[in-house]
Amino acid sequence: MITRNPSLTDQVKAHLKQRIADDAFDDGRIPPETELASDLGVSRTTVRDALSRLEQEGAIYRRQGAGTFVNEHGLQIKSRLEEIWSYEQVLEDHGYEPSVTVVGETIDAPDPVTLEALALGPDDLVVTIEKVFREDDEPVILTINRIPSQLLVDGDYAADEATPIYEFIERHTERALSYYLSEIVPVALDAETASKLEMPVGTPAVSFEEVGFDHANDPIVRATSYFRDDLLRFRLIRRRS
Amino acid sequence: MITRNPSLTDQVKAHLKQRIADDAFDDGRIPPETELASDLGVSRTTVRDALSRLEQEGAIYRRQGAGTFVNEHGLQIKSRLEEIWSYEQVLEDHGYEPSVTVVGETIDAPDPVTLEALALGPDDLVVTIEKVFREDDEPVILTINRIPSQLLVDGDYAADEATPIYEFIERHTERALSYYLSEIVPVALDAETASKLEMPVGTPAVSFEEVGFDHANDPIVRATSYFRDDLLRFRLIRRRS
């Protein structure tokens, strides 16, 4: 059944992804774009948009003049770094069934980095929410989210703090997350973080330092996250720009 | 002067990028797509392709119904993680003038990880090239590249080892790099690596473990890289997929 929303491109992409997963293409060869277009009853442009996105994800590769092929190496990529939107989803993509625990919640004056990153005034307060994501009782991710308290128009947000942060923001503020600007920072786990992740103090870890912006391009959240490298490793594809 | 190659899309993208850098748009507002199209004498599709790529890079943001705007926060991104192609370019993007030193070159039997990653046979050998990238005498990056010796058809490659690896491969093999599949791995610098990067032993660092594939999707190089976090930090944009 072909409808709008999700877009035709998204439907074509999902369809092809399914057929790739089912190993439905002989020799890993995907049919020509014109054939896909007429088979699916859409324009070649729509097919090409879907194929471009699958290529970006590493699911296929294309060779001009030769054809389009399944990329068996791309299957290693469970979640693409630049498309991460919630850590719940990341863990699910890795085959985990995550549980989330709120391990801390405070309202305080912001630290200097947060004050600067969120462009706050001297008297503004921030709500800090600290969460641990676990798989089978093993902690995998620790996140610290800081949101200006003035944005939380709905005072009754405490019960909702375990929901994914983008959803929490949509529910309890009048903003919505558009994108994150992230830094990849290497750390040795300090005593407090190590204990929360149940790892030895000093274990090398990757952390993300990021600021989330809304649709008007205003900063609305600063997040810091730590990851257990033994349980979760980030992969990505790099191409010539 | 409008020609093909670079493509129209690339020319439009470069043109707009320049105007953004020159701060030529009042209030950060970029003209409507239809206006850009007629001004530049190209179709709206071409303009939209260019704008989409600039949005991906974080240079602009778009709001349906409202318009297209310069993203002042995007200027923080010197080089996008998923578009890195040579570390020379990364350092130049950060305003450095890098110099490259080959600090080691061997031909040996591959270690087990390399053997597996490059799908080698038991008797195959690999050429290992180790390089340090410096800025103003400070080491910033250490890379180790491993290439099957059988691919190096040209025996006289030794003098070329300081050139960027993708160029080295194009010159001295019959293959060309198409993309890398990369893992982000946290490490504490061991004695040898620390000494090459002139940092204390045990310093936390980000490293990349990656395999490069050619246009036929065969693995042709395995690379491991270490970065000085105090001199070079990777940034990226994360969006909803």
Added chain:
DNA sequence: AAGTGGTCTAGACCACTAT
């Protein structure tokens, strides 16, 4: 209501690969 970006079409022509 007017104007913006988002999606989709049908078709042309080019560049490259296979045979």
Added chain:
DNA sequence: TAGTGGTCTAGACCACTTC
């Protein structure tokens, strides 16, 4: 030479924001 993916066009219609 035939067939593939790559680029580009002109235009239609939709969804959303702004006034």
